[in-house]
Amino acid sequence: MPFWDRRKENRELDEELRFHLEQEAQLRRDRGESADAARLNARRDFGNLTRAAEVTRQMWGWSAWERGVQDLRFALRMMRKNLAFTGLALVALTLGIGATTAIFSVVNSVLLRPLPFPEPDRLMTIWENPPKSTHNNLVQSGNLLAWRERNRSFVDIAAMFPMGINVEGQGDAVQVAGLRVTGSFFPLLGVRPLIGRTIRAEDAAPGAPPVVVLSYGFWQRRFGGHADVLGQKIPVATESTEVIGVMPPDFAFPTLPRTALFVPLKIDPVQALRDGRNYSTVARLRPGVALGAARAEMHAMALQLGIERPNMDAKWDATVIPLLEKTVGETRTTLLVLLGAVFFVLLIACANVANLLLMRNSARRREMTVRMALGAGRWRLLHQLAIESLLLSVTGGALGFLLALWGVPALVSMLPAEFPLPRMSEIRIDPGVLAFTFLISLACGLFFGIFPAMQVNRGQVSDGLRQGGRGGSIANRAVRHTLVIAEIALALLLVVGAGLMLRSFLLLHSVDPGFRTDHLLTFRMVLTTPLTTLEQVTALRAQRVRQMLEKVRALPDVSAASTIHIPPMTGGNSGTDYHRLDRPAPQAGQGTGGAVSVISDDYFRTMGIPVLAGREFDAHDRAGAPKVMILNQAAADYFYPGENPLGKRMKVSWGPPPDEMEIVGVAGNIRHDSLDTKPDPCIFLAHAQQPSGFQTLLVRTRGNPQNVIAEVRDQIRAVSPSQGIQEIATMENLIGDSIARPKLEVAILGLFGFIALLLACVGIYAVISYSVEQRTREMGIRLALGASPGSVLQMVLREGVLLAAAGIVVGVGASLLLTKYLATLLYSIRPTDPLVYASVSAVLAIAAIAGCLFPARRATRVDPAMVLREE
Amino acid sequence: MDKIELLQGTLDMLILRTLQWGPQHGHGIGVAIRASSDDALQVEHGSLYPALHRMKKQGLIDAEWKLSENKQRARYYQLTAKGKKALAAEETRWNRMVEAIARVMKPA
Numbered sequence: 001m002p003f004w005d006r007r008k009e010n011r012e013l014d015e016e017l018r019f020h021l022e023q024e025a026q027l028r029r030d031r032g033e034s035a036d037a038a039r040l041n042a043r044r045d046f047g048n049l050t051r052a053a054e055v056t057r058q059m060w061g062w063s064a065w066e067r068g069v070q071d072l073r074f075a076l077r078m079m080r081k082n083l084a085f086t087g088l089a090l091v092a093l094t095l096g097i098g099a100t101t102a103i104f105s106v107v108n109s110v111l112l113r114p115l116p117f118p119e120p121d122r123l124m125t126i127w128e129n130p131p132k133s134t135h136n137n138l139v140q141s142g143n144l145l146a147w148r149e150r151n152r153s154f155v156d157i158a159a160m161f162p163m164g165i166n167v168e169g170q171g172d173a174v175q176v177a178g179l180r181v182t183g184s185f186f187p188l189l190g191v192r193p194l195i196g197r198t199i200r201a202e203d204a205a206p207g208a209p210p211v212v213v214l215s216y217g218f219w220q221r222r223f224g225g226h227a228d229v230l231g232q233k234i235p236v237a238t239e240s241t242e243v244i245g246v247m248p249p250d251f252a253f254p255t256l257p258r259t260a261l262f263v264p265l266k267i268d269p270v271q272a273l274r275d276g277r278n279y280s281t282v283a284r285l286r287p288g289v290a291l292g293a294a295r296a297e298m299h300a301m302a303l304q305l306g307i308e309r310p311n312m313d314a315k316w317d318a319t320v321i322p323l324l325e326k327t328v329g330e331t332r333t334t335l336l337v338l339l340g341a342v343f344f345v346l347l348i349a350c351a352n353v354a355n356l357l358l359m360r361n362s363a364r365r366r367e368m369t370v371r372m373a374l375g376a377g378r379w380r381l382l383h384q385l386a387i388e389s390l391l392l393s394v395t396g397g398a399l400g401f402l403l404a405l406w407g408v409p410a411l412v413s414m415l416p417a418e419f420p421l422p423r424m425s426e427i428r429i430d431p432g433v434l435a436f437t438f439l440i441s442l443a444c445g446l447f448f449g450i451f452p453a454m455q456v457n458r459g460q461v462s463d464g465l466r467q468g469g470r471g472g473s474i475a476n477r478a479v480r481h482t483l484v485i486a487e488i489a490l491a492l493l494l495v496v497g498a499g500l501m502l503r504s505f506l507l508l509h510s511v512d513p514g515f516r517t518d519h520l521l522t523f524r525m526v527l528t529t530p531l532t533t534l535e536q537v538t539a540l541r542a543q544r545v546r547q548m549l550e551k552v553r554a555l556p557d558v559s560a561a562s563t564i565h566i567p568p569m570t571g572g573n574s575g576t577d578y579h580r581l582d583r584p585a586p587q588a589g590q591g592t593g594g595a596v597s598v599i600s601d602d603y604f605r606t607m608g609i610p611v612l613a614g615r616e617f618d619a620h621d622r623a624g625a626p627k628v629m630i631l632n633q634a635a636a637d638y639f640y641p642g643e644n645p646l647g648k649r650m651k652v653s654w655g656p657p658p659d660e661m662e663i664v665g666v667a668g669n670i671r672h673d674s675l676d677t678k679p680d681p682c683i684f685l686a687h688a689q690q691p692s693g694f695q696t697l698l699v700r701t702r703g704n705p706q707n708v709i710a711e712v713r714d715q716i717r718a719v720s721p722s723q724g725i726q727e728i729a730t731m732e733n734l735i736g737d738s739i740a741r742p743k744l745e746v747a748i749l750g751l752f753g754f755i756a757l758l759l760a761c762v763g764i765y766a767v768i769s770y771s772v773e774q775r776t777r778e779m780g781i782r783l784a785l786g787a788s789p790g791s792v793l794q795m796v797l798r799e800g801v802l803l804a805a806a807g808i809v810v811g812v813g814a815s816l817l818l819t820k821y822l823a824t825l826l827y828s829i830r831p832t833d834p835l836v837y838a839s840v841s842a843v844l845a846i847a848a849i850a851g852c853l854f855p856a857r858r859a860t861r862v863d864p865a866m867v868l869r870e871e
Numbered sequence: 872m873d874k875i876e877l878l879q880g881t882l883d884m885l886i887l888r889t890l891q892w893g894p895q896h897g898h899g900i901g902v903a904i905r906a907s908s909d910d911a912l913q914v915e916h917g918s919l920y921p922a923l924h925r926m927k928k929q930g931l932i933d934a935e936w937k938l939s940e941n942k943q944r945a946r947y948y949q950l951t952a953k954g955k956k957a958l959a960a961e962e963t964r965w966n967r968m969v970e971a972i973a974r975v976m977k978p979a
Binding site (some may be wrong): 012013015016017019020022023024026027045046047048049051052053055056058059060 | 896897898899901902915916917918920921923924925928936939941943944945946
């Protein structure tokens with residue numbers, strides 16, 4: 001019966017009973033009784049009217065819904081009454097569920113959600129593997145053409161070449177991230193333009209007019225989103241280029257999400273045979289072809305090409321990696337570690353709430369047993385406890401969801417712009433995650449609700465009454481202790497994880513890169529030179545750089561300036577084959593060599609790198625002069641162990657054809673790619689002799705580098721008005737970005753570790769408080785019999801210390817097992833670093849003792865007289 | 872004749888039996904039980920209503936508001952199919968019990 005019918009039902013019962021009494025009175029009057037006597041006798045005959053009505057009403061029973069409402073109101077009242085308990089439990093749940101949802105949202109967006117293309121699981125990337133290496137290398141143009149022609153595994157293969165592209169304007173030239181793509185790129189991905197068309201095979205044919213496709217973002221920024229941009233000619237990389245299309249806002253190639261321009265990649269089949277390895281690829285598997293089959297075919301083709309073109313391909317292999325896997329890349333480990341960590345936070349939160357509920361319900365034993373003695377059914381009590389915990393966990397779930405709603409954008413905005421987290425724009429909380437959160441909170445609620453309720457039910461009613469609510473079975477106590485030990489162990493695990501990451505990060509942060517990082521500005525750009533002959537282009541590049549350096553060095557706030565083609569701390573470098581001229585050339589496919597940096601004069605002084613022997617490049621090392629080179633210490637040690645390399649000659653395959661060069665200097669090692677890469681052999685070539693289109697202007701400033709940026713930019717414009725700049729950053733920013741990932745890992749794991757520590761403290765505090773409360777009488781008697789407060793304090797602390805010790809032992813064991821998964825994220829320390837383990841155990845022990853201290857001190861202040869009187 | 876108290880659990884059967892004659896309100900049922908037992912069974916009227924409401928919830932009887940002979944609104948109860956079946960079962964059980972008890976009390 002629905003509760004809203006209850007009032008009507010009550011009225012009807014009244015009417016029914018009144019009718020009965022009138023009927024009986026009437027009967028008695030008919031028999032001759034007086035009106036008053038008839039009425040009185042009717043009443044007497046009926047028995048206890050109120051009781052009858054009451055019992056009748058009970059027969060209607062209560063609907064589940066009505067019981068629910070009743071229990072809910074009771075639960076709300078209990079929550080309000082127990083503010084401290086409610087607060088602690090809600091904080092634990094909110095943190096646990098909120099953090100889980102936030103991290104899971106990120107993991108879901110980055111790792112799990114399919115890429116936004118049709119049949120995304122068939123999109124692959126193809127890589128070459130150098131001899132005896134599993135490194136995924138870029139692809140050689142000739143090989144690409146051969147694969148496209150011969151393969152049976154793929155619908156098509158597209159090549160990509162990311163590069164900064166200069167877009168001229170009226171004094172507002174810019175350089176943006178561009179991507180050269182073959183005609184197969186867009187059809188293969190299965191994407192359509194917002195307006196216009198995409199790049200077709202004809203656009204990449206020799207002699208085809210230059211065209212460009214804009215990203216939505218660039219279209220909005222540069223052209224205000226006007227549709228009449230289609231057909232316009234814009235100066236792209238010095239060519240007047242027709243805009244043929246604009247991509248929709250949600251389109252981005254996953255591994256290169258910031259690409260602003262797409263232009264055709266023209267591969268000349270003859271030139272391709274001599275090209276270097278330059279291209280990334282994307283390919284679509286044919287329906288029904290398995291990844292393994294495609295890999296086998298690529299392997300076979302690589303073997304065949306190695307035989308056909310030994311000079312280029314001997315011992316090179318090729319492999320296939322799904323695009324999603326490549327996109328996610330190294331972030332995968334980070335995210336999985338964070339997911340694991342957040343799961344542990346959730347577990348701790350759950351254990352905490354379970355413990356709090358368990359203790360509170362034990363304290364409410366008397367209430368429960370009284371209700372049971374008065375006839376409340378076991379199911380009814382169970383029901384009520386379940387409702388109470390559900391209310392708690394749903395509230396916690398809702399708060400946690402709000403926290404995640406706020407936390408996810410906060411998390412994303414915390415990331416630096418260059419942070420290597422792929423698919424960042426795709427991160428959002430989706431309905432799946434919402435469902436996940438509520439499922440967790442509901443599961444928690446049911447678990448917490450049912451488990452403590454079982455405890456109450458098992459207790460005998462009479463026992464409960466006798467104990468006067470001060471009970472708490474041994475089993476119950478064992479469960480509480482297990483929970484708190486688990487909490488401490490999990491907290492230790494998390495804090496150890498955070499500690500390892502922190503120590504690793506500090507070590508990484510304090511690594512000496514081998515150069516002075518302060519007061520150093522970098523201006524990254526691709527030199528714009530009108531396309532004429534190769535000789536003219538190289539001459540112009542050399543001239544431009546010389547002029548820029550002259551003007552910049554003349555600025556009063558600049559103490560030194562130079563250039564390098566790929567700056568340090570940007571994650572990569574060029575490489576090529578080189579070997580000693582006085583030794584036989586190595587066999588094809590066995591080439592020795594290493595990194596190459598193309599630099600201008602005064603580079604080492606500008607960077608603050610010591611020149612160990614010989615000299616730097618200077619103004620005399622220009623085109624036409626004898627070709628010279630400088631080795632780093634690692635290259636000198638590798639090629640000339642125990643010899644003096646100065647004056648020796650090497651053969652270097654850089655610009656075609658290979659050049660012979662004389663070694664004029666040896667410089668100190670630096671960490672080039674990133675802080676955690678050990679210095680490898682590297683040679684330095686003079687820009688004036690080997691001009692490169694990729695340039696980073698390095699400027700060492702006297703004062704604050706920020707104040708010099710505008711002046712330097714003006715000088716670059718003065719040399720070439722159409723020259724845009726791709727990126728301006730201080731070296732400190734570049735280094736900061738290069739360690740952004742470990743920094744984020746430390747920040748999040750640290751936060752989780754802190755939360756875990758707090759929750760564990762609350763956990764041990766609650767358990768010890770409860771235990772002290774239970775033993776108030778014992779303490780009173782002890783004190784009355786002459787025990788000193790110190791000995792009582794000791795007794796309580798002992799319990800806490802034993803719990804903490806057990807938790808720490810279990811936690812250290814678990815950490816030793818689990819932190820090996822952190823190994824790939826750690827720099828130069830092992831996951832079993834004793835310093836971290838020792839200090840974290842100490843921190844946890846102190847925290848646990850702090851948690852016990854308040855309740856222990858309360859125990860010593862028990863007034864024996866009061867306690868004994870209470871009984 | 873002395874009044875006797877009702878055996879526990881027999882009230883339901885008596886109510887069902889009474890309703891076999893047709894729909895009746897609570898007071899009518901009480902009066903009918905008293906009358907058909909020649910006033911020997913003293914049913915406390917107050918105990919009728921919890922039984923009636925319980926049996927209604929169990930689906931043994933139905934209730935309906937109608938006008939009584941003297942034009943007053945009254946809740947009339949009547950047997951349902953389920954109630955008829957229950958009555959038959961109760962009667963059988965009762966008869967067997969009376970026989971068994973009789974055998975014990977008056978051994979042949």
